Amino acid sequence: MGKIVLLDELTINKIAAGEVIERPASVVKELIENSIDAGAKNISIEIENGGIAKIRIIDDGKGIEPDDMKIAFERHATSKIRVADDLEAVRTMGFRGEALASIGAISKVTMTSRTEDSETGYEVVIEAGNIIAEDVVACPVGTSITVEKLFFNTPVRYKFLKKDYTELGYIEDVVIDQSLINADIAIKLTNNGKVITKTNGSGDLKNIVYGIFGKDIAGAILEVNYKFEDMEVTGVVGKPEIARSNRRNQIFYVNKRFVKDKTLLASADQAFKGMLPIGKFGFLILNLNLNPKKVDVNVHPAKLEVRFTEEGNVYKAVMYAIKEGLLNNSLVSNIDSFEAAEVEEVEVTNKAKEAKEANEEIHEQIKTKEKKFGLVDLFKKVSKDTEKDYGDYKDDNLIEQLYNAKYKTEDKSRSSKYRS
Secondary structure, three states, X not given: OOOOOOOOHHHHHHHHHHHHOOOHHHHHHHHHHHHHHOOOOEEEXXXXXXXXXXEEEEEOOOOOOHHHHHHOOOOOOOOXXXXXXXXXHOOOOOOOOOHHHHHHHOOEEEEEEEOOOOOXXXXXXXXXXEEEEEEEEOOOXXXXXXXXXXXXXXXXXXXXXXXXXXXXXXXXXXXXXXXXXXXXXXXXXXXXXXXXXXXXXXXXXXXXXXXXXXXXXXXXXXXXXXXXXXXXXXXXXXXXXXXXXXXXXXXXXXXXXXXXXXXXXXXXXXXXXXXXXXXXXXXEEEEEEOOHHHEEOOOOOOXXXXXXXXXXXXXXXXXXXXXXXXXXXXXXXXXXXXXXXXXXXXXXXXXXXXXXXHHHHHHHHHHHHOOOOOHHHHHHHHHHHHHHHOHXXXXXXXXXXXXXXXXXHHHHHHHXXXXX
């Protein structure tokens, strides 16, 4: 009898959940992206105990039809794409149809939604991937999703969750990442009823930076708006004085999707080169807008990594954008002075190196010739050679110093004894 079997649907969903949903922050990320795709202008994230006990996300998007709500929790059920070719031109945040299925498989989910053309809303309750209740309800236009009992049927994953405040930190990072790139959406995060972070949806990135990073950072950022071929880079970069010793404040987006990419980081390093001390990284929040056919966003379970078809052009676009943002904002003089100081430092270092090598050679002569001559004769003989070969160092003759140090010190010591 064969040993290979087809897994049941719940097991498949649990495996998928293990790839997509790592912690409460993963749930928040996926649900916020769904709200953004729904055209929401106000998103509220309410969590309890760092999201471990409860996560609730409310938006004022276009809502979901009752028939769609039932199928939304099936694997690969999506309204974003229809055929495989659509994957080459993805503009939405979500497109796989895995998020809701993965979340519903490992928790209890209550979804309430209403569309603008409907007088009533609809509610479905999912637990472990099964619909356990559904009904017509009264609710505003938009969608509300409540996630409870997260990882209740995957105890191993639950065991590896961190403390409440640690998980809250991960959620806050996700909310901040989404807030910075969606300045026109009001986003609010609360934990146990306390507001953690909040944006007003004014569309002003600088105001959001002020609210998240503080006055000093907001006062030292420069606008970036640069086009390179068919690519556009927008956002802000920080002046050298707000550089940090880590990359936490280097935030990149590709078509408004938060990503972590080595090419983008390398281009930033090159752009800031010569302006920052070694070990410092410039502040930046940049969005690279390009043809979706030139970037593959389907290479990572959580869509955090991408692959570019024109990596070289992406590198140039970001590097030039940062440089232009800095140079066009009265930082040219700072760059020139830094480079001048760097050249001067190199020249001083070279002179010091030459002097050191010359002194080392003199010491070698002392060691070699001291064996054949007394110190007085040695001085008379070598000082002439030294003056001849190392005329530039006559004012700092080490042999003369040694001679004076030996005999004048002895004379002083004798006189002090006599006085005593």
